[in-house]
Amino acid sequence: MKTKFLTLMFLIIGTLVFSQKVSIKKDVIYLGEKECLKITSSDPNNVSISDLEGNEIIFLKFIHNSRYGSVYNKVTFLEQNLTFTSQSYVFNKKLLINKLVESKVLNNCKLDSDKVKTFVLKYDENIER
Numbered sequence: 001m002k003t004k005f006l007t008l009m010f011l012i013i014g015t016l017v018f019s020q021k022v023s024i025k026k027d028v029i030y031l032g033e034k035e036c037l038k039i040t041s042s043d044p045n046n047v048s049i050s051d052l053e054g055n056e057i058i059f060l061k062f063i064h065n066s067r068y069g070s071v072y073n074k075v076t077f078l079e080q081n082l083t084f085t086s087q088s089y090v091f092n093k094k095l096l097i098n099k100l101v102e103s104k105v106l107n108n109c110k111l112d113s114d115k116v117k118t119f120v121l122k123y124d125e126n127i128e129r
Helices: 002-018 093-102 113-123
Strands: 022-025 028-031 034-043 046-051 056-066 069-077 082-086
Touching (some): 022 093, 056 093, 082 113
Antiparallel strands (some): 022 028, 028 034, 034 046, 046 056, 069 082
């Protein structure tokens, strides 16, 4: 019983120590205390995520009432020229960044191109095809 408890405690502590808290304040994405990315949006359905130099790297689009389904989103990684659509897992800004960090796609505020490809394969539901 003690062994199971200790194992569980180490897993919880390990997760807390190595996970980074994502927060968004005044259109800036913070990983922990560090400024990481910027957000701009012309309207609530179109969100651009840029690096701190202002280079747009991700575009997130929420699509409502289309012929493909009632609500889904489209995420485009601009530098990699890769896009995916998802209906069962609708990403918002914070959830997308959390998943990118968790999957190690976003590391030190930079996208890992090889891991972007894996991320797209993992979440793409081919809604528009």
